[in-house]
Amino acid sequence: MSGLTTLVHEVSAEEIAEFKRGLSALGPQQRRILAVLIPRLIALEERGDPEGAIRIIDEIRAILMTQRRTCH
Secondary structure, three states: OOOHHHOOOOOOHHHHHHHHHHHHHOOHHHHHHHHHHHHHHHHHHHOOOHHHHHHHHHHHHHHHHHHHHHHO
16 A cells, blocks of 8 residues: 555545545446446556556546536
8 A cells, every 4th residue: 555655645634524425426327336436446556557557537526526516
């Protein structure tokens, strides 16, 4: 898990609460997609593939932004 330490910073209780709020706002389809993408992101980071990790982050960001636009 040493590769993961370069990806994750110290997380505050406020950030965790914000993440939980965002996750609870997602629909089941977005949650399933994220459940597949997040492990891929970690694997790419551990292999030292920053370009691949950035592509996954862009996909995750697009999923989250799409959900935000449809909620309002």
